[in-house]
Amino acid sequence: MADSSDYVVVGAGLAGAATAWQLAARGHQVTILERNVPASHDGSSHGSARIFRYAYPDPFYTRAVLESKALWDGLAQDTDTALISPAGAVDYGPERNPRLLASVLSGEGIEHELLSASEARARWPQLAFDTEVLWHPGAGVIDAETAVNAMVALAVRNGAEVLTGWTLRSIERQGAGYRLFSSTGQTFDAGNVVISAGGWLPGLLGQLSLPSGFVAGLPEITVRQEQAFHFRYRDPESAGQWPTFIHKAADIQAYGLPGGRDAGFAGQKVAEYNGGKFIPSAAKQTGEVDPANRRRVVDYVQRYLPGLDPEPYAETTCLFTNTPHEDFLIDRIDNLTVLSPCSGHGAKFAPLIGQWAAGLVTGTGTGSVPDRFRSATVPAGGR
Numbered sequence: 001m002a003d004s005s006d007y008v009v010v011g012a013g014l015a016g017a018a019t020a021w022q023l024a025a026r027g028h029q030v031t032i033l034e035r036n037v038p039a040s041h042d043g044s045s046h047g048s049a050r051i052f053r054y055a056y057p058d059p060f061y062t063r064a065v066l067e068s069k070a071l072w073d074g075l076a077q078d079t080d081t082a083l084i085s086p087a088g089a090v091d092y093g094p095e096r097n098p099r100l101l102a103s104v105l106s107g108e109g110i111e112h113e114l115l116s117a118s119e120a121r122a123r124w125p126q127l128a129f130d131t132e133v134l135w136h137p138g139a140g141v142i143d144a145e146t147a148v149n150a151m152v153a154l155a156v157r158n159g160a161e162v163l164t165g166w167t168l169r170s171i172e173r174q175g176a177g178y179r180l181f182s183s184t185g186q187t188f189d190a191g192n193v194v195i196s197a198g199g200w201l202p203g204l205l206g207q208l209s210l211p212s213g214f215v216a217g218l219p220e221i222t223v224r225q226e227q228a229f230h231f232r233y234r235d236p237e238s239a240g241q242w243p244t245f246i247h248k249a250a251d252i253q254a255y256g257l258p259g260g261r262d263a264g265f266a267g268q269k270v271a272e273y274n275g276g277k278f279i280p281s282a283a284k285q286t287g288e289v290d291p292a293n294r295r296r297v298v299d300y301v302q303r304y305l306p307g308l309d310p311e312p313y314a315e316t317t318c319l320f321t322n323t324p325h326e327d328f329l330i331d332r333i334d335n336l337t338v339l340s341p342c343s344g345h346g347a348k349f350a351p352l353i354g355q356w357a358a359g360l361v362t363g364t365g366t367g368s369v370p371d372r373f374r375s376a377t378v379p380a381g382g383r
């Protein structure tokens with residue numbers, strides 16, 4: 001006889017862990033099925049360095065960050081764990097529109113400054129600025145792996161079970177629920193299923209017993225194998241003086257943040273946004289760094305980050321799962337929910353995404369999923 005649970009969450013990255021935590025906290029029977037381990041090194045939620053920021057050109061997302069921050073603070077308090085390290089953020093470049101970002105932050109009452117390029121260079125001589133600069137000190141760095149483990153720990157504290165080494169192969173309808181099949185022939189029965197499989201989602205969609213009309217209505221989901229590079233601080237004493245940054249130059253969109261534990265606290269993590277190669281799904285990742293991407297990022301560091309040694313001392317690949325509009329996907333049909341908070345900016349919203357997903361799955365609770373994330377079921381014109 002197969003094991004069973006009222007709610008099964010497939011995938012223990014940030015979104016899956018947050019959903020399991022929120023479901024278990026509401027008193028539901030929850031099981032997490034994870035193909036490897038929580039915050040697995042080959043997934044999208046590993047490591048210690050993700051940007052937490054408020055600056056968005058769309059006020060919707062800035063307001064959502066404010067909601068999420070309250071949940072982050074509660075999670076940190078409940079687990080007695082530091083999850084977001086303060087660093088502040090600078091946004092600049094001819095395609096970034098710092099003045100628009102400043103107007104959004106003003107509208108939401110978020111502390112910020114709009115600086116000229118020369119003012120910013122005087123404050124951060126380790127960066128070369130080519131336009132005026134938005135600075136907001138409330139930004140920081142999320143320790144993604146620690147956050148996943150904290151949320152899983154709270155879920156378990158509230159009765160959830162975690163099964164690791166459980167790779168989902170397919171799902172079949174069974175009565176009012178589902179039977180899940182692993183790649184090794186194990187089965188698990190669930191009344192409700194949440195698929196939070198990150199970059200593995202495109203390869204799974206055809207195996208989930210989803211109605212064809214629902215699948216046809218989903219946005220295109222693509223996966224990139226991205227690269228990130230760590231560069232040493234020329235002045236080790238400057239380590240605590242580096243902000244996170246997003247820079248949209250005419251020829252490249254780059255971002256950077258203190259690398260933290262991932263980089264031995266010795267350097268800045270720098271990457272080109274959506275600069276990696278497309279792959280069919282995470283199952284096809286190679287872990288090999290693209291030399292052309294390395295050259296572009298090294299050239300960027302030489303031009304714009306004089307405070308760094310332009311020779312990377314560490315490098316890695318990671319996964320970006322994207323939708324065309326860079327919105328998330330949080331949608332449900334029957335008792336199966338598809339969850340893909342992606343497009344390279346989902347980490348900061350993880351606790352809120354878990355709250356939204358748990359409310360959608362159960363039909364109760366605070367916070368409903370915004371229509372923009374339910375494109376498969378929202379009537380035409382509803383977005």
